[in-house]
Amino acid sequence: MKRTAILALVALAACRPPASDRYVERIALDDPRGGPKVLPRSPDTDGAIWASSGGPRRIVFGHPGKPPLLAIECAGNGERIEVTRFAATDPHAKGMMALIGNGHVERLKVDALDLGGNRGWLWQGRFRPGDTRLDALTGARKLELTIPGAGTLALPGSPRPGELIERCRRLGSPEASGQPSAGSPRPPA
Template structure:
C-alpha cells in the first residue's frame, strides 16, 4: 500500500499537463516536410552501346542502337571560342548541381554538371571550353567510366569518335585564339 501511495504524486503531476491546443502551434514552428534527393538510379547496362553521329553536325550520341541515348557530346562554336557541351540523359532533381566524374585513358577528370530543364524534363547538362585539358579523358581509345552521383555510372565503350570530335573542335577554336594573340603590325615611321 505504501508503494501505491508513493506513486500518487507522480500520477497527479502527469495529470497536470494540459492537452494540446492552438497555443502550442503558435509557440512552435511548423516546418513543411522537405523532400530529399531522388532515389539513386542503377547504372545502365552498356553492353553493345556505341558512339554515333547525331542529327546535328558536330554532335555524338552514346547508347545502344535503337534505344534512348545515355550521353551526348557536342562542339558548340561561338564568336571567339568553341566549347564541348555534354549531356547525361538521366532524370535530375530540379536545380541540382553535381560533378561528372570521368575515369579512363590514363586520366581522371571532374566536370561540373547541372540539372537543366528541357521540354519539362530535368536532365544533366553543362559545357566546357574545348581546349580544357579535362577533356583529354575522352580523347583516347580505351573505356571510360562516366559517373553522376545518383544517376549511376555509364561505361563508355572504346571509340575514336569522341576524341576526333574534341580535336576537331579544338582545331576550330585555335584560329580564333591565334588571331587574338597575333602581334600587331608596327607602323613604319616615314
C-alpha cells in the same frame, strides 16, 4: 578501453565540418515524394555505340533505336563542348561528373538542364574546348563516367569522342576562325 573509444568518437566528431548557412531543406525519409531522384543501378551499356546525331558536331552514346544515354556536342562556333547525361535529376541540381580512364581521373562540374515544357531536367556540363580535363574522353580506351544519382556509364574505347573534341578545339582556335589571337602580329594592310 572505454575511455579510448570515447576519445576516438570525440576526435571523429571534431573532423566534421560545421553546418552551412545554406543548409539543404530537411525531408522526411518515409515520404515517397521527397528526396533526390536516384537511379536504382547504372544502365547496361553492352551493345551501346557512338553515333552521329544532328550534324557533324554532335555524337551520342546509346543503344540503337533507343534514347541516348550521353551526348557530346561542339556548340557555338567551337566556343564550348557540352556533355549531356540523359538521366533525370532534380530542378537546379548541381553535381560533379567523374571521368576515370584513358590515364585520367577527372572531376567536372555539371548542372541540371531544364528541358522546358514540364519535360524534366537532365545533367549537362559546358566546358571550354581547351579544358585539359576533357582529355579523359579523347583516348581510345574504355572510360567510366559517373554522376552521383545518375549511375555510371561504362564507355567502350572509341576514337569518336576524341575526334569531336579535337575538331572543336581546332574550330574554336584563332587560326581556324581567321581572327588573330591577342599575341599574334597583324598581317600588313
